[in-house]
Amino acid sequence: MKKKKVWRTVQPYVWLLPSILLMAVFILLPIMEVFRSAFSEISKAGINKGFAGFDNFRKVLKSSAFSLVLKNTVVWTVAVVGLSTLFGFILALVLNNEFRGRKVARAIVVFPWATSLIIQAGVWKFIIDTDYGALNTLLQKLGLITKAVNWTPTPGAYFAWECWVGIFVTVPFVTFCVLSGLQSIDAALYESATVDGAGYWQKLFNITVPLVKPSLTVCTVLNIIYVFNSFPIVWTITKGDPANRTDTLVTYLYKLAFYNGKSGQAAAVSVIGFLILLFCASLYMISVLRKEGKDE
Amino acid sequence: MKKKLLVAASVAMMAASIPAACQAAEKVDLNVIAAQYGQNTAEWWANFVTEFNAANEGINLNVEVVSWNDIYTVVNTRIQNGEAPDILNIDVFADYQADGLLLPAKDYVSEETYAKMYESFLAQSDIDGTVWAIPDLASARAMYYNADILEAAGVQPPTTWEELKAACEAIKAYDDTIYPWGIDMTTDEGQAAFAYYTWNNGGGFVDENGDWALNSPENVEAVQFAIDLVNAGYTNSDPANDTRYDLQDMFGAGKIAMVIAPNSLPTYIAEGGYEVNYGVASIPCNKGESVSAGVMDRFMCFDNGYTDEELAAVKTFFDYFYEDERYSDWVLMEGFLPATVAGGEAIAAADESMAAWVDIVGSSKFYPTAKAEWADVKQGVIDVEQNALLGEDIQTLLDDLQAEIAG
Numbered sequence: 223m224k225k226k227k228v229w230r231t232v233q234p235y236v237w238l239l240p241s242i243l244l245m246a247v248f249i250l251l252p253i254m255e256v257f258r259s260a261f262s263e264i265s266k267a268g269i270n271k272g273f274a275g276f277d278n279f280r281k282v283l284k285s286s287a288f289s290l291v292l293k294n295t296v297v298w299t300v301a302v303v304g305l306s307t308l309f310g311f312i313l314a315l316v317l318n319n320e321f322r323g324r325k326v327a328r329a330i331v332v333f334p335w336a337t338s339l340i341i342q343a344g345v346w347k348f349i350i351d352t353d354y355g356a357l358n359t360l361l362q363k364l365g366l367i368t369k370a371v372n373w374t375p376t377p378g379a380y381f382a383w384e385c386w387v388g389i390f391v392t393v394p395f396v397t398f399c400v401l402s403g404l405q406s407i408d409a410a411l412y413e414s415a416t417v418d419g420a421g422y423w424q425k426l427f428n429i430t431v432p433l434v435k436p437s438l439t440v441c442t443v444l445n446i447i448y449v450f451n452s453f454p455i456v457w458t459i460t461k462g463d464p465a466n467r468t469d470t471l472v473t474y475l476y477k478l479a480f481y482n483g484k485s486g487q488a489a490a491v492s493v494i495g496f497l498i499l500l501f502c503a504s505l506y507m508i509s510v511l512r513k514e515g516k517d518e
Numbered sequence: 519m520k521k522k523l524l525v526a527a528s529v530a531m532m533a534a535s536i537p538a539a540c541q542a543a544e545k546v547d548l549n550v551i552a553a554q555y556g557q558n559t560a561e562w563w564a565n566f567v568t569e570f571n572a573a574n575e576g577i578n579l580n581v582e583v584v585s586w587n588d589i590y591t592v593v594n595t596r597i598q599n600g601e602a603p604d605i606l607n608i609d610v611f612a613d614y615q616a617d618g619l620l621l622p623a624k625d626y627v628s629e630e631t632y633a634k635m636y637e638s639f640l641a642q643s644d645i646d647g648t649v650w651a652i653p654d655l656a657s658a659r660a661m662y663y664n665a666d667i668l669e670a671a672g673v674q675p676p677t678t679w680e681e682l683k684a685a686c687e688a689i690k691a692y693d694d695t696i697y698p699w700g701i702d703m704t705t706d707e708g709q710a711a712f713a714y715y716t717w718n719n720g721g722g723f724v725d726e727n728g729d730w731a732l733n734s735p736e737n738v739e740a741v742q743f744a745i746d747l748v749n750a751g752y753t754n755s756d757p758a759n760d761t762r763y764d765l766q767d768m769f770g771a772g773k774i775a776m777v778i779a780p781n782s783l784p785t786y787i788a789e790g791g792y793e794v795n796y797g798v799a800s801i802p803c804n805k806g807e808s809v810s811a812g813v814m815d816r817f818m819c820f821d822n823g824y825t826d827e828e829l830a831a832v833k834t835f836f837d838y839f840y841e842d843e844r845y846s847d848w849v850l851m852e853g854f855l856p857a858t859v860a861g862g863e864a865i866a867a868a869d870e871s872m873a874a875w876v877d878i879v880g881s882s883k884f885y886p887t888a889k890a891e892w893a894d895v896k897q898g899v900i901d902v903e904q905n906a907l908l909g910e911d912i913q914t915l916l917d918d919l920q921a922e923i924a925g
Contacts, residue, residue, distance in 0.1 A: 266613035266893060268594030352755050353773060370695075372755055377908070380759075461705045464758035464904035480590060481705065483613060483893050 253496070259489035266483035278490035287466040287474065288491075294381065295450065295470040295495075302388035302449045307442055309389065310396025315430075317397065318404045335394035343458035346387045350374060377467030380460050384468060387455050392445060399441035403434035443506045447499055471495045545578040546831040551593060552607040553815065554585045556852040570838055577831045602820040604832060609815045609887070611643060611651040616890050619820055623649040626819040626832045631840045634858040642814055642884045651816035652836070653857035655849050657780045658879040659710070659811045661802065665795045667696060667775040675776075675799040679743060682802045686752035689775050699747055700765040700777035703757040703907065708900030709885065710762075713811045714778055715740035718803035723886050723895060730895065730924045733916035736805070741916070743804070745906045758904045770794055780813070781875045782853040798874075812882025814857065855879045891923050898923065
């Protein structure tokens, strides 16, 4: 009898053990290794020369490129997550309506999401290229322009295109998150609101938005993490050039590690990025826990 | 009893001798990591390994061919795990030497093979009087021009900067959809542009004493000249993002009239399906004689605490690799240039068009890769070029870089 009781207490932990082990090996250990590298002096050949205190962080923060890269990362994350959330939400509202070919439309929306990011970025790089780009060719064939237009005359223009590609590939994820939320809303709510004389906007802001909010929040937090850490788009289109003007933290640390052989500083940038994301995720967790506390 | 003891002793001796016999039959493992130069590299090495192992029964050669994108990470990871390769084929060596990981070249290359190398090439791997790596191949750069475009524009291939500007002007006047001149200032190879212009203006990365001299007046003038070409609209529209391969494609398509490129350009454009009536000339210069930029890759041997037998196996490997006929085959495999005197003679004799290139590479200047700060300088000059493209002051940028590197 006693044995059974002990087993019942231990059993959940036994089932959890494989997951805990997996997380420890594939998540915790690499994170610890990055922290160890960030506080170590690593030679260009990759040899750990011992504890370096905050030296790597000091060097990173002192570099003129870092503040520029940090600003780019914030702009990149806010623009891509913000605009893709807005566009994704609108698209989900459209796709939630009954219309002919809705299934096909939904399938088409998935395409950008289902294709590899490198391919997407490569295709867009080809489209906007001044010399052999598809956009210039198309506009010339349509007779709208006579001479090739330089679509990327400044680093800012390049960065705007990169943000656009980021939005293009993120919208489907938002759309499907919101769509799943929309489909769980009871139609009776809209019917009774209509009977009470509520208009389209009133129904949208008082029924749809509050009820879709939980799925939208999860989707936004996940997007912040994905977009903040996104590498392929910026790397494929500009490699962060010219002179770090289009670099984000991830492409910058990649260059530090694999082009300049500064693994310690790259790890320090990685730790800074990790802490920023941890802060954002904590804000979300705190707000969720507070809400749960209120609900109870 | 005595007889029994004798028999027992004999049996024991025989038993003891078995492991020794087995050890004698054991092969020496030789692990090589080699860079993948192109599509033919992996196959070439696979054939080499088969032939080498058949010819050297006591050695078990294993060659791992790794792409340029991954090779630095792969090697560093192996070093961190205490599994450094015995021999490495890569471009840089100074970082490994700085950590005391390498053996001096004379320790692992036989005198006969060592004597085959161009002296000027060996000097590129010399740190404090010791040569740490040996060259495996080289490539050199020169100016390619589209002969049809130049003829139509009524200009000769330029030899000086003044002539270059005049040629650009004439080509632009002939057809303003053609870029007269190609410039690559990207993260991929922006340091090459810095070399082309500074070396041909009496400047460069280092002074005559071998000390960093990045902000010399010659360098400031040279970078300014290149930026002025861009600002005047004589070049491709996006030098910070158009890589050498983009420029080569545009040259092949007749979109660029003149470009500085390696000796492998004709193969590249032919494989791309382009047909261009091209000519080759020296890189235009402003002061002194035209200087070509050479690029050289190396073999190095990691100090893995070898026995005499193992070190002999390494020497055997290099003797076999640099055997004249086999070495010529290696160099021609991806269209490169040789690093040995005999290889140069063989290739020049076999192909007349290569003879000029063999001369060019023999007199080329090389990046100062033996200096420990090279990786920072390389990234630094690229940043200078890209910031200059955005309108920043070149003198200030180079002063800052010099201060950062030389202190």
